[in-house]
Every structure is written in C-alpha cells, then in structure tokens.
Amino acid sequence: MGLVRKIVTWARIKSPWIIHFNTGACNACDIEIVAALTPRYDLERFGIQLKGTPRHADVLVCSGPVTKQITPRLKRIYEQMPEPKFVVAVGTCSCSGGVFQGCYNVESGIDEVLPVSAYIPGCPASPKAIIDGVTKLLMSLEDKEGSRIQGPGSGKK
Amino acid sequence: MIAAFFNLLIFPGFLFLAIFGLAAEYIDRIIYARLQNRMGPPWFQPLADLIKLIAKEDVIPCEANPRMFKMMPILALTAAVTASFYIPLWGERALFSFNGDLVVVLYLLTIPTLTFFLGGWYSTSLFSKIGAMRAITQLFAYEVPLFICILAPALLANTWSLSEMAAFYAAHPFYWTFNLIGFGVALIAMLGKLEKVPFDIPEAETEIVAGTFTEYSGKLLGFFKLAIDVEAVVGASLLAAVFLPFGYGIGSYLGFVIYVAKVLFIICLLALSRTIFARLRIDQMMEFCWKYVAPLAFVQLVIDLALKGVLIR
Numbered sequence: 001m002g003l004v005r006k007i008v009t010w011a012r013i014k015s016p017w018i019i020h021f022n023t024g025a026c027n028a029c030d031i032e033i034v035a036a037l038t039p040r041y042d043l044e045r046f047g048i049q050l051k052g053t054p055r056h057a058d059v060l061v062c063s064g065p066v067t068k069q070i071t072p073r074l075k076r077i078y079e080q081m082p083e084p085k086f087v088v089a090v091g092t093c094s095c096s097g098g099v100f101q102g103c104y105n106v107e108s109g110i111d112e113v114l115p116v117s118a119y120i121p122g123c124p125a126s127p128k129a130i131i132d133g134v135t136k137l138l139m140s141l142e143d144k145e146g147s148r149i150q151g152p153g154s155g156k157k
Numbered sequence: 158m159i160a161a162f163f164n165l166l167i168f169p170g171f172l173f174l175a176i177f178g179l180a181a182e183y184i185d186r187i188i189y190a191r192l193q194n195r196m197g198p199p200w201f202q203p204l205a206d207l208i209k210l211i212a213k214e215d216v217i218p219c220e221a222n223p224r225m226f227k228m229m230p231i232l233a234l235t236a237a238v239t240a241s242f243y244i245p246l247w248g249e250r251a252l253f254s255f256n257g258d259l260v261v262v263l264y265l266l267t268i269p270t271l272t273f274f275l276g277g278w279y280s281t282s283l284f285s286k287i288g289a290m291r292a293i294t295q296l297f298a299y300e301v302p303l304f305i306c307i308l309a310p311a312l313l314a315n316t317w318s319l320s321e322m323a324a325f326y327a328a329h330p331f332y333w334t335f336n337l338i339g340f341g342v343a344l345i346a347m348l349g350k351l352e353k354v355p356f357d358i359p360e361a362e363t364e365i366v367a368g369t370f371t372e373y374s375g376k377l378l379g380f381f382k383l384a385i386d387v388e389a390v391v392g393a394s395l396l397a398a399v400f401l402p403f404g405y406g407i408g409s410y411l412g413f414v415i416y417v418a419k420v421l422f423i424i425c426l427l428a429l430s431r432t433i434f435a436r437l438r439i440d441q442m443m444e445f446c447w448k449y450v451a452p453l454a455f456v457q458l459v460i461d462l463a464l465k466g467v468l469i470r
C-alpha cells in the first residue's frame with residue numbers, strides 16, 4: 001500500500017487543477033490570478049490548469065472577503081468539488097477581510113466560512129506571490145506523505 | 158490463448174495504446190506550449206493527471222442515471238481500443254482483418270462521440286446537455302466528409318479491408334500521393350472527432366463550463382480523458398494506414414519506428430492547427446464542413462474513380 005500511496009501523493013502534487021472564484025474582491029486580485037495563468041508566468045510548468053467546473057478542480061482559489069450574499073454560493077461550490085480538495089485565499093481581503101474588515105456586509109475572510117489551506121497576502125497579491133503560495137501548499141502535501149492526504153474539509157469545520 | 162490475451166491487453170492492445178496516447182497528449186501539449194513561447198508541462202504530466210483523477214472521489218449527480226453515467230467512459234475507452242485491432246500498424250497485416258473492416262473501424266471510432274453525447278445527456282446538467290447537443294450536431298458535419306475521403310483510397314485499392322489496402326499501396330508505391338486532398342479532409346474531420354480547438358465547440362470552456370464533461374469527476378473523467386487520448390492515437394494510426402501507406406516490410410523494428418513517426422507527424426499537425434485557429438461557432442462549423450470540406454472529399458472520390466479507370470484495368 002505504501003508505494004501506491006506514494007504514487008498517488010506524487011500525482012496529486014504534480015497535477016493540481018484550480019477553479020477561480022471571486023468572493024467579493026475588488027477585482028484587482030482576480031486580475032493578478034488571471035495574470036499568473038498567462039503564458040508569461042506559465043503555471044502549466046507545475047501542472048496547474050484552470051478548470052471551468054468545480055467537479056474537475058482540486059484547489060479552490062478565492063479572492064475577496066466573502067460578502068454575505070456570496071456565502072451560500074461559496075459553500076455550494078466547495079461542496080460540489082470532489083475530495084480531496086483545498087482552498088487557497090488570495091489577497092489580504094480573503095485572508096483577514098483587509099480594508100473591508102468589519103463592514104456590515106462581509107464575513108472578514110474565507111476562513112470564517114471554509115477551511116483554508118494556504119493564505120497569500122498582498123493587496124493585490126502579485127502573480128509571483130501566488131505561484132510561491134501554491135508551490136508551498138504543494139510542498140506541505142509532500143511533508144504529510146506518511147499520513148493519508150485529505151482535504152482539510154473532510155473533518156467537518 | 159495466452160498470446161491472444163497478451164495482444165489484447167499488453168502489446169498492440171490496451172497498455173501500449175494507453176502509454177502511446179499519454180505520450181501523444183504530452184507531445185501535443187508541449188508543442189502547444191512552445192508555440193506560445195512558454196515552457197510547457199513536464200513529460201510525466203498526462204500520467205500524473207490520470208493517476209490523480211483515478212484516486213479522486215467520484216461524484217454522481219443524484220438526478221443522473223447512475224448506470225449510464227458510469228458506463229459511458231468505459232464504453233468510449235473500449236471502442237477506441239477495439240478499433241486499433243483492425244488497423245495495420247507497422248506490418249501490412251492488422252491483428253484481425255476481414256473484408257469490410259474499414260467500415261467497422263470507422264463506426265467504432267464514432268462510438269466515443271456517441272458516448273460523449275449520452276454521458277452528457279444522462280448527467281442532466283444544463284451545460285452538459287448543451288454540450289451533448291453540440292457534440293451530436295458536430296458529428297453530422299464532419300462524419301460524412303471523413304467517411305467519403307477514407308472510402309476513396311479503398312475504392313482505388315478495390316477492397317474494403319485495411320490490411321489488403323496496405324498491401325495494395327505497398328505493391329504500388331507512390332499511389333498514395335493521389336490521396337493527399339483526402340488526407341487534408343481527414344485531418345480536418347479528425348480535429349472535429351477529437352474535439353480539438355477550432356472544433357472544440359462541445360466542450361467550449363469559456364461558454365458552457367466544460368460541456369459534456371461538466372458533471373464528470375474522478376475516475377470517470379480520467380477514463381474519458383484516456384479514451385480521448387487513445388482515440389487520438391488510433392485515429393492517427395488509421396490516417397497513417399490509409400493515407401501514408403509506406404514503410405512496410407522492412408523489418409518489424411524499423412517498421413515500428415516509421416509507424417511511430419507517422420503517428421507523431423499527424424499529432425503534430427493537429428497540435429499546430431490547435432495553436433493557429435480560434436474556436437468556431439457551431440453554425441460556422443456546419444457551414445464550413447458542408448460547403449468546403451464535403452465537396453473536397455467528393456473531389457477526392459472523383460479523382461480516385463478516374464484513376465481507377467486509367468491505372469487499373
């Protein structure tokens with residue numbers, strides 16, 4: 001079993017497919033995420049591909065401080081993703097609420113709603129920071145190789 | 158018995174085709190990346206994608222019909238692998254052959270498209286239904302030119318068997334140069350069959366999420382991806398056998414190298430067109446196929462009929 005688990009972990013690290021979801025960002029972080037996917041930064045080197053549907057994705061890349069209106073939709077998209085799944089919060093807003101913290105209409109950060117695996121701060125987070133954050137998330141999977149890898153969502157928040 | 162199982166599962170069968178298909182996908186992606194001036198994925202990328210998908214959870218929508226939903230990816234893979242047994246790969250003879258296997262291969266290669274349609278239809282999501290309808294509409298556009306232009310060389314060879322066709326073209330070198338128009342038509346039709354970029358209308362990810370495959374995840378999606386890769390290789394082998402029939406009978410090792418080179422050449426042409434063109438609308442695609450591609454296929458048919466009168470008495 002050990003070998004199979006190792007191969008599966010290797011495959012998961014080498015092929016993270018992402019889905020990008022705007023949870024109420026000011027759009028700057030979204031533009032940076034899209035910029036990170038262009039040929040200039042070439043995320044396909046790491047096997048990262050942008051997918052249109054949550055069914056195909058492994059990593060949910062969120063930007064923005066979860067507005068009250070988008071919360072149920074964010075949860076629904078998360079629930080549509082098959083296990084194992086991870087959430088990456090891009091931008092200061094999605095890490096802590098940023099400039100919107102304490103507003104009447106926001107939740108102040110993704111981790112108020114979903115379990116988050118990686119935080120990438122920056123206002124907006126630059127493509128280089130995003131790539132750095134994603135590769136660090138993948139590296140942390142490698143460390144956990146011994147234990148069976150599961151999305152942090154599998155043990156209910 | 159053991160030899161038959163070996164043939165079916167390992168050597169020209171499933172395992173070989175799967176590995177060759179993954180390698181072809183890698184070559185397709187790296188050419189695409191290099192033409193866009195970027196590094197592209199590492200060599201093991203398609204394999205890592207496949208293993209990851211197989212190890213992931215399968216989600217079956219509760220509205221969907223579970224039996225049809227699960228059966229379609231496996232059916233697609235089976236049909237694509239089965240078609241390869243009738244195509245002469247590097248010898249003049251295919252693994253199995255009978256008079257009329259050309260038609261059987263063409264129909265077997267149609268089955269994956271039908272499974273895309275049924276899989277999308279039975280997953281009952283709106284996006285996959287739109288994708289399914291587009292897949293079947295597109296089928297009517299490219300299938301007729303493909304059939305006509307593949308049957309034209311068979312007409313010249315006066316046989317319906319792929320192995321006998323290969324033998325005929327091996328006996329008459331340079332006859333294949335008469336079929337170059339047909340080769341172009343078949344390449345265009347192949348792009349439609351594999352749902353590659355100018356004709357990736359059924360899974361247009363910027364319009365309808367992921368088209369037919371929207372609801373598929375995990376193992377089932379992995380099987381569909383593998384089926385598309387295998388179909389690409391088998392389709393390219395069919396084109397190589399029909400339109401580039403040379404390099405037979407020079408020893409199996411050299412023949413094998415030539416076979417791989419021919420298939421990769423066709424894969425490269427497909428990757429090139431994927432980079433150059435943008436996606437067409439479904440009505441533009443129908444118009445293009447019926448107004449320009451189908452008449453070209455008929456030209457090929459007429460050329461072969463005329464040649465048959467002149468060359469072969």
Ligand code: SF4
Nearest residue numbers: 026029091092093123
């Ligand atoms: S972190 Fe800054 S740039 Fe990003 S969404 Fe928030 S306010 Fe906009």
